Amino acid sequence: MSRRAAGTAIALALLIASAARADVDPSEYGTRSSLRSEAERQRLQRELSRERAVEAGRDAERRAEAAGRLAAEQARLEGRPWPVRLTEARCTACHPATNYSLADHALPGWWMVALRMRFMNDAPVTWGEMRIIARHLAETYPARRETALIEWGLAGGALAAGTWLTLRRRRRAMQSSDKES
Numbered sequence: 001m002s003r004r005a006a007g008t009a010i011a012l013a014l015l016i017a018s019a020a021r022a023d024v025d026p027s028e029y030g031t032r033s034s035l036r037s038e039a040e041r042q043r044l045q046r047e048l049s050r051e052r053a054v055e056a057g058r059d060a061e062r063r064a065e066a067a068g069r070l071a072a073e074q075a076r077l078e079g080r081p082w083p084v085r086l087t088e089a090r091c092t093a094c095h096p097a098t099n100y101s102l103a104d105h106a107l108p109g110w111w112m113v114a115l116r117m118r119f120m121n122d123a124p125v126t127w128g129e130m131r132i133i134a135r136h137l138a139e140t141y142p143a144r145r146e147t148a149l150i151e152w153g154l155a156g157g158a159l160a161a162g163t164w165l166t167l168r169r170r171r172r173a174m175q176s177s178d179k180e181s
């Protein structure tokens with residue numbers, strides 16, 4: 001057999017083989033494939049709804065956990081001592097708490113801050129609240145030693161000067177009433 005004849009024979013065989021494959025009934029093939037994809041579709045659907053249910057369960061769990069954390073945090077905040085909550089309520093409306101938590105003051109200085117906040121910045125605090133707040137701040141954020149010396153020194157000096165002025169005014173009043181009589 002020549003090479004050419006062999007080539008023709010092989011080409012012929014390939015042609016027959018492909019014709020045989022194409023002989024499968026296309027309609028039957030189509031039905032099978034749609035049957036298979038329907039089953040597959042349902043399986044995927046089931047899988048999807050199962051996954052959705054699991055995800056919804058996890059979501060609910062996460063929400064419950066977050067609500068629990070929020071409630072615990074609220075209970076913790078409300079459970080803090082009254083002076084802490086009062087100071088936070090009255091002193092964080094205009095500026096962050098770092099304004100006072102980082103400041104360096106002894107009791108007299110904290111009083112001056114509270115007075116300045118009330119009378120120069122219009123902070124809504126009563127005298128009673130200022131007393132609680134000043135004491136709380138002095139205890140919680142104590143001054144450096146030099147600051148405490150200076151502030152107590154100034155406070156003592158002011159008190160002494162005030163006392164001296166008052167006494168002098170009284171003495172003068174007494175002297176003038178002595179002259180009159």
Ligand code: HEC
Pocket residue numbers: 087090091092093094095099100103113114116117120121122123124125133
């Ligand atoms: C109505 C607004 C307002 C409220 C409420 C307020 N502050 Fe202030 N605070 C200011 C302003 C404005 C400044 C910056 C100007 C100044 O120093 O006066 C300031 C500054 C400060 C400073 C930094 C200056 C300093 O003297 O060291 C401190 C500390 C401070 N505030 C503490 C307090 C405390 C304590 C309270 C609660 C009693 C309070 N503030 C409430 C407005 C407010």
